[in-house]
Amino acid sequence: MTEIRHIVFDIGKVLIHYDPNLPYQRIIPDAAERADFFQRVCTHDWNIEQDRGRDWAEAEALLIAQFPEREAHIRAFRQHWAEMVPHAYDESVAVMTGLIADGHDVTMLTNFAADTFREARKMYPFLNTPRGVTVSGEIGLIKPDVAIYTRHATDFGLEPAHTVFIDDSYPNVEGARAAGWQAVHFTGADKLKADLRGLGISL
Secondary structure, eight states: OOOOOOOEEEOOOTTTTOOOOHHHHSOOOOOOHHHHHHHTSSSHHHHHHHHHHHOOHHHHHHHHHHHHGHHHHHHHHHHGGGSSSSOOOOHHOOOOOHHHEEEEEEOOOEEOOOOHHHHHHHHHHGSSSSEEEEHEEEEETOOOOOHHHHHHHHHTTTGGGEEEESOHHHHHHHHHHHTTOEEOSSSSSHHHHHHHHHOOOOO
């Protein structure tokens, strides 16, 4: 078994909850209309470009030009972003902070817009406890591009073969493996604990 010397956590849906539907249940009460809005207007592909580094003003202007009648709803995405991350996953956070307390090298690697991540750090101070973080929106790279894993490993002095990555997205897990890392697919804190123990990490 290859010794694990570095543990890297994703953030959204691993340490904190994320669901853009939460504020929009109030903003667009009709479920069918809301689903259509996310399918055609504020889509996943549109939002991921903010994670890649596009600023919100440009992102909003792009959609408002296409859907001028939806301007208020488009602007609401950023305005009410904090409601999309309403709570932490306490058990997962306890795993991470416990690993840090035990002396393990813990960092984070996340697809996140730069400005909303600054807000998240204020909302959830535990995000400041690992040794460091790579934020996609700050460097213009996103998972599962192998380049972002390579950048993280270089910036933080990680040995890829001795690094384990934890992410709720299976494509992101596969991206880490393609970069030479070990990786586990997060589905809950109990499975995470079992996966880490399986890699020889005591909890």
